[in-house]
Amino acid sequence: MKPVQIQFVAPRAWKFIWAITAxxxxxxxxxxxWRLWQQHQVRLGLQAELAQLQQQLRERSTPKPAVVDPRHASEQAALRLLRRDWNRVFDAVESPELAQVRLVQMSVDAETGETRLEYELESFALTSMVTAALNGPGATTVWQLERVDAGAFRQVSNSGKARAVWASRQD
Structure with missing residues (x-):
């Protein structure tokens, strides 16, 4: 018999298929x-923007301390007082119907605009007359009787007079 020589040669077609697959x-x-790297860059950008927005939100949510400028505050208070219509107060105080009573004190709170008038009265019956005179037909503000104090004043001076306080808010 003749010897058979078999050579095993790898098929070249598979090399081509594996090369294309690779x-x-x-x-x-x-x-x-590439897509993962792009998504990572987008995520980093969004995280940076989120951190910036959160920082802005924290800055806006924390109250800033008020800058106290006494000069500016006093200028504003003076402007408010100058803009206020004082004629209404003085018209009420200078009413001829109030000639029987004596104005003891007039005080004005510049912040709230509250005006207080303290009158000395001969009797308690004059309180209604003073209230009617302050709130007369031409009056644009409403005056309210706050208190009448007769006891403490009698002990000091023995005059039998009473003091009464009326208040009104001026806008």
């Missing part, structure tokens, strides 16, 4: 890696 896999991995 190229496709490398391309797929490269494309996937």
């Amino acid at each position: 190229v496709v896999l490398v391309a797929l991995l490269g494309h996937t890696g």
Whole structure:
């Protein structure tokens, strides 16, 4: 018998198929890696923007201490007082119907605009007359009787007079 010589040669077609498969896999991995890198960059940008917005929100939510400028505050208070219509107060105080009573004190709170008038009265019956005179037909502000104090004043002076306080808010 003749010896048979068999040579096993790897088929070249498979080499070509494996080469193409390797190229496709490398391309797929490269494309996937590229997309992952882009998504990572987008995520980093969004996180940076979120941190910036949170910082702005914290800055806006924390109250800022008020800058106290006494000069500006006093200028504003003076302007408010100058803009106020004082004629209404003085018209009420200078009413001829109030000639029987004596104005003891007039005080004005510049912040709230509250005006207080303290009158000395001969009797308690004059309180209604003074209230009617202050709130007369031409009056634009409403004066309210706050208190009448007769006891403490009698002990000091023995005059039998009473003091009464009326208040009104001036706008």
